[in-house]
Amino acid sequence: MCQTQFHTLLQALPKCEHHLHLEGALTPETLFALAVKNGIQLPSDDPAFASPASLALRYQRFTSLDDFLHYYYLGMSVLLQPSDFESLAWDYFLHASKDGVAHAELFFDPQAHLARGVPYETIVSGFTKARMRAEAELGISSLLVCCFLRHLPPVEAVATFRLPEVQHSFTSGQVTGIGLDSSELEYPPELFTDLYASARDLGLKRTAHAGEEGPPSYVTTALEALRIERIDHGIRIAEDPSLLTRVADEGILLTVCPISNVFLRCVPSVADLPIQAFMRAGVRFSINSDDPAYFGNHFLLDNYCAVQTAFDLTANDWSVICKNSINGSWCSASRKEALLRGLKSVIDDWTSVQDP
Numbered sequence: 605m606c607q608t609q610f611h612t613l614l615q616a617l618p619k620c621e622h623h624l625h626l627e628g629a630l631t632p633e634t635l636f637a638l639a640v641k642n643g644i645q646l647p648s649d650d651p652a653f654a655s656p657a658s659l660a661l662r663y664q665r666f667t668s669l670d671d672f673l674h675y676y677y678l679g680m681s682v683l684l685q686p687s688d689f690e691s692l693a694w695d696y697f698l699h700a701s702k703d704g705v706a707h708a709e710l711f712f713d714p715q716a717h718l719a720r721g722v723p724y725e726t727i728v729s730g731f732t733k734a735r736m737r738a739e740a741e742l743g744i745s746s747l748l749v750c751c752f753l754r755h756l757p758p759v760e761a762v763a764t765f766r767l768p769e770v771q772h773s774f775t776s777g778q779v780t781g782i783g784l785d786s787s788e789l790e791y792p793p794e795l796f797t798d799l800y801a802s803a804r805d806l807g808l809k810r811t812a813h814a815g816e817e818g819p820p821s822y823v824t825t826a827l828e829a830l831r832i833e834r835i836d837h838g839i840r841i842a843e844d845p846s847l848l849t850r851v852a853d854e855g856i857l858l859t860v861c862p863i864s865n866v867f868l869r870c871v872p873s874v875a876d877l878p879i880q881a882f883m884r885a886g887v888r889f890s891i892n893s894d895d896p897a898y899f900g901n902h903f904l905l906d907n908y909c910a911v912q913t914a915f916d917l918t919a920n921d922w923s924v925i926c927k928n929s930i931n932g933s934w935c936s937a938s939r940k941e942a943l944l945r946g947l948k949s950v951i952d953d954w955t956s957v958q959d960p
């Protein structure tokens with residue numbers, strides 16, 4: 605997918621993933637297997653659900669974010685038991701390990717599971733088991749980020765946030781921060797001002813999807829009304845030079861998802877993403893896979909390779925991208941230092957081989 609030499613470098617870089625929906629790592633094969641195991645009836649009126657292969661084919665022709673979300677919410681209906689959530693996350697970690705991911709900050713959508721009667725503890729205990737195993741066996745550190753669904757009433761987000769078991773997951777440190785996702789255009793960030801004020805009061809990290817399909821003004825209101833620390837996607841800020849400067853000056857990290865943006869028709873190709881405009885303006889960004897099982901099974905390394913192929917970056921560019929990605933992570937200072945040391949050693953080794 606990218607030049608051989610760079611593939612070796614990109615594989616070796618200690619990568620941080622900040623924008624991965626665990627439910628978006630559910631492959632059609634696992635979806636069908638869990639449907640059988642849990643006795644879940646898949647839609648019989650949609651020919652896409654005839655087989656894992658036909659579902660994978662349907663995923664190749666999403667027409668928009670909302671078209672994808674229709675399948676995403678249907679897909680997650682097969683997740684019921686703690687072991688389902690655990691194996692979903694473990695599958696992700698195996699891909700991540702193969703791709704050289706060192707640290708992952710993982711989204712999940714509790715409201716979509718609570719609505720089906722799945723207890724919050726079922727979700728978090730399953731994910732936590734996989735996270736502990738990934739740390740012990742694969743050396744991957746990770747955090748959980750609880751996302752709220754913007755297509756549901758904001759009062760429901762606040763009510764979910766206030767549930768004792770959700771509060772406990774925050775105060776115990778099992779869950780580090782909150783996010784905002786789902787259908788964007790009709791649901792501007794400021795609808796969730798109260799939710800984000802409560803999260804800030806609790807000392808939680810805060811991010812929100814904005815500027816994926818929605819206009820640059822949604823990024824402005826996410827910054828001002830929600831007082832978020834990161835922006836998920838944010839690609840549309842390139843349409844507003846003053847916002848580009850503001851995001852750069854405030855050191856806000858964008859979690860960019862190149863292959864997702866192509867699959868969901870936000871841009872015609874990866875080459876149409878404003879990566880160079882971001883680099884010129886000093887906007888910090890990380891590269892992420894979003895919902896890899898829905899986007900051609902392209903996990904993190906494929907996204908790095910797609911950016912390399914489209915923009916022909918240098919080793920120095922990658923060093924800057926990875927440094928920003930590490931510094932924009934929500935892990936401990938000591939973990940960041942270890943990741944930065946790892947990055948320096950990969951870049952030094954690579955440079956000495958290229959330029960002995």
Ligand SMILES: Nc1ncnc2[nH]cnc12
Nearest residue numbers: 625785786787813894895
């Ligand atoms: N790309 C995306 N945008 C908004 N909500 C999502 N939920 C899962 N993936 C998403």
Ligand SMILES: [Zn+2]
Nearest residue numbers: 623625785894
């Ligand atoms: Zn996302």
